[in-house]
Amino acid sequence: MSLKSLLMPVISRKFLSRERLEKLRMRAEHKRVAQRDAHQLHYFHQVDDPYSALAAASLPMLMARYDVRLNAHVVGPPPDSAAPERDKLVSYSRRDAQLLAQHWSLMFQHSGTQPAAQHVQQATCQLVAAIRNDRFTEVAGDISSRLWQDPDQLAENSLAAAGQAEAVQHLAASNSLRQRLGHYLGATFFYAGEWYWGIDRLHYLERRLQALGASRLGVVGQAPELMFPPHADLQRSVKIAHPVTIDFFVSLRSPYSAIVAPRVFALGRRTGASVRIRFVLPMVMRGLPVPSSKRRYIALDAAREALSRGIPFGRLNDPVGRPTERGLALVPFAERTGQGETYLLSFMHGVWAEGLDAGSDRGLRRIVERAGLDWGEAHAALADESWRQTAEDNRAELLSLGLWGVPSFRVGGTAVWGQDRLWAVEDELLKGDSECSLF
Numbered sequence: 001m002s003l004k005s006l007l008m009p010v011i012s013r014k015f016l017s018r019e020r021l022e023k024l025r026m027r028a029e030h031k032r033v034a035q036r037d038a039h040q041l042h043y044f045h046q047v048d049d050p051y052s053a054l055a056a057a058s059l060p061m062l063m064a065r066y067d068v069r070l071n072a073h074v075v076g077p078p079p080d081s082a083a084p085e086r087d088k089l090v091s092y093s094r095r096d097a098q099l100l101a102q103h104w105s106l107m108f109q110h111s112g113t114q115p116a117a118q119h120v121q122q123a124t125c126q127l128v129a130a131i132r133n134d135r136f137t138e139v140a141g142d143i144s145s146r147l148w149q150d151p152d153q154l155a156e157n158s159l160a161a162a163g164q165a166e167a168v169q170h171l172a173a174s175n176s177l178r179q180r181l182g183h184y185l186g187a188t189f190f191y192a193g194e195w196y197w198g199i200d201r202l203h204y205l206e207r208r209l210q211a212l213g214a215s216r217l218g219v220v221g222q223a224p225e226l227m228f229p230p231h232a233d234l235q236r237s238v239k240i241a242h243p244v245t246i247d248f249f250v251s252l253r254s255p256y257s258a259i260v261a262p263r264v265f266a267l268g269r270r271t272g273a274s275v276r277i278r279f280v281l282p283m284v285m286r287g288l289p290v291p292s293s294k295r296r297y298i299a300l301d302a303a304r305e306a307l308s309r310g311i312p313f314g315r316l317n318d319p320v321g322r323p324t325e326r327g328l329a330l331v332p333f334a335e336r337t338g339q340g341e342t343y344l345l346s347f348m349h350g351v352w353a354e355g356l357d358a359g360s361d362r363g364l365r366r367i368v369e370r371a372g373l374d375w376g377e378a379h380a381a382l383a384d385e386s387w388r389q390t391a392e393d394n395r396a397e398l399l400s401l402g403l404w405g406v407p408s409f410r411v412g413g414t415a416v417w418g419q420d421r422l423w424a425v426e427d428e429l430l431k432g433d434s435e436c437s438l439f
Contacts, residue, residue, distance in 0.1 A: 009315045009355025016303040016314035021194075028192035029212060039068040039191070039214050041205075044075045044178050045140065046186025047127065048120045050097030050108065051198045053148055055187040056140035057106055058199055061227060063137050066209045067216055068191075072136040073174035074127050074167075075186055081291045082184040084283065085404045090114060092402055092417065099416070099424060100199065104228060110148045119151035125161035126154070128170045132162065182293050195297055199228045200420050204304060230308065231423035233263055234270050238430065243272040246425060247410040249398050250344070252324045253282035255302035257407040258352040259311050260419035264409070265341050267422065271429050273411070277340055278394040279328055279387075280406060284320060305419070312353035319351050323358035326382055327351075328391060330368065333381035339371050346371040 014020060032039070043059070046052045063070060083089050094110050101108035115123075123143050130136045130143075139159060146153040162170070181190055189196040189205055196205045203226045209215065248264050250257045268275040284290050306313035319327060327347050334343035346367045350356035356363040361379070368378045398408060401415040408417045414428040 005317055005357040005359070008317050012299075013315040013355070016299060016316075018307055021304075024193055025208070032192065039066070039209065039212070040071060041068040042071045042073065042177075042181070042190040044073050044174065044183070044186055044188045044190070045127065046075055046077060047124050047144075047147070048115055049077070049186040050093045050110070050148070051100075051185075051187035053108055053141075053144035054097055054100060054106055054199050055189075056144045057108075058202065058227060059137045059140060062202070065206070065216055065227070066214045068209065068214060070137055072127075072131050072140070073177060074124055074131070074170060075174045075178055076171055077186070078184040079291075082294050088399075088402065088404050095402070096417070096421075099421075103423070104199070107145060108148065115147050115151055119147055119154060121164075121167075122151075122154050122161070123147045124171070125164070125167045126157060126159050128162040128167045129160050131170070132166075133160075135159075179293070183297060184291070184293055195301075197297075197301070201301070202226075202228050203230055204308075231420075231426075233309075233422070234267060234426055237270045238272075240271050240273070240429065243274070244412055244429070246273050246275045246429075247278050247397075248275050249278045249280060249394060249403070249406050249408040249410075251280055251282045251406045252327045252347060252351070252358075253284070253319050254406045255298060255313070255316070255352060256305075256419040258348040259302055259306045259309070259313055260407050260422060261345055261348050262311060263309070263419075263422055264407075264425070265345065267426060267429070271426075273429055275341065277331060277335070277344060278397065279331055279391055280395045280398060281328075281391050282320060282324060283405070312349060314353065315355040316352045317355045317357050317363075319358050321359070323351070323364075326364055327358050327367075328387050329382050329384060330364075330373075330378055332384070332387055332390065333378060334371065334373060337373060339373055343368070343371040343373060 043055070045056060059070070077083065077086075080086070094112070094114075097108050098110070100106070123146075126143055127136065127140060130139045143154070143157065143159075146157065178184070178188070181195075183190070183195050183197075185197055187198045189202070191205060191208065194204075194208070196202060206226050246264060246268055248261075250261065265275055267273070303314050317323075330343065331340065334340045347358065350363065350367045351358055356366060358364050358367060364378075365375045368375050398404060398406075401408070401410060403415060403417050405417050407419055408415065409421070409425045411425050411428045414424055416424045
């Protein structure tokens with residue numbers, strides 16, 4: 001066991017703990033009160049980003065609910081290091097934003113392609129001018145809607161537009177601020193040291209503002225209804241006449257895969273759907289870079305998500321490299337003995353919640369034996385390299401669905417990416433089955 005594997009669980013447990021988060025929040029609030037400052041909310045808007053279009057549409061409601069001062073910034077797309085599969089990301093974001101809009105009854109339509117460069121530039125100049133004139137909240141949603149649905153209508157907008165030089169200067173300053181504060185995406189909100197990406201994470205921001213007494217609505221001590229509440233997982237068994245298979249594309253190095261794994265298997269049990277484990281190698285082990293700002297945000301966000309759902313997480317031991325290879329080598333062995341689910345959950349819990357070193361025999365043996373598997377047989381199975389071809393086949397299948405990241409899911413005609421899209425998997429399982437009933 002290396003010094004790194006010894007120290008990482010200790011350091012990560014402290015860094016990702018709820019106690020540390022609460023201390024940082026308290027310190028930020030004490031500073032704000034001492035300086036007699038307003039609640040300052042930064043919003044970073046990427047003009048040609050579908051998620052930013054949804055976020056912009058939500059701003060008037062957000063500002064009506066909370067007594068905050070909005071500092072809007074127009075930014076460019078993420079750097080190449082944070083978007084290694086940019087074309088796939090851009091294409092999928094349109095599809096996913098359409099799904100989100102339908103789910104939340106928001107308006108988002110697109111032609112199937114990105115807006116033309118001249119229209120993006122036109123919208124950018126209008127939004128930069130709107131920020132200068134303190135009208136961003138008022139007009140951003142409308143400009144985004146025009147850009148995506150009928151960009152020719154941008155010219156009909158009565159808003160004054162910033163000049164090219166002013167727009168370029170604004171984007172450069174905004175990109176620099178976003179990087180300095182520690183993020184890389186558009187559709188992101190930053191409040192007092194904490195990031196919230198897209199409308200999926202606004203409920204955390206709302207709860208935080210409510211706790212600080214920044215609500216404009218509702219009775220004191222009674223929190224108003226959230227704009228986009230997190231999905232509550234199915235808790236009751238559902239009898240489906242014709243349950244289908246859930247393809248679960250998973251990486252052992254993905255914290256989001258770790259925190260969704262118990263939920264997807266629980267959904268399978270409650271609906272009768274089988275869960276097929278489709279493991280792939282981590283991006284970094286496939287030559288795709290993950291910059292430090294991205295790793296940091298993902299770790300903090302995964303910890304926040306796990307905490308909200310009561311899933312143990314945070315005392316981690318990064319399984320990149322040999323630990324992942326050893327872990328994947330045993331998935332086929334575990335599945336042959338009928339313990340695929342139990343083994344995967346044991347591995348994820350061990351690596352991401354207990355800090356076990358899966359690269360050592362001691363750590364991996366603990367993972368294996370509590371899953372009900374024989375260590376001697378498992379140790380012998382480590383020599384079987386056939387899992388590598390399976391991982392590559394799964395990766396090719398994932399790409400054929402227009403996806404590349406994990407966790408991803410396919411069920412019926414639905415293929416989605418992200419642990420916060422499990423509701424879409426549930427919807428697909430339940431829809432259209434006339435014999436579906438609770439019991």
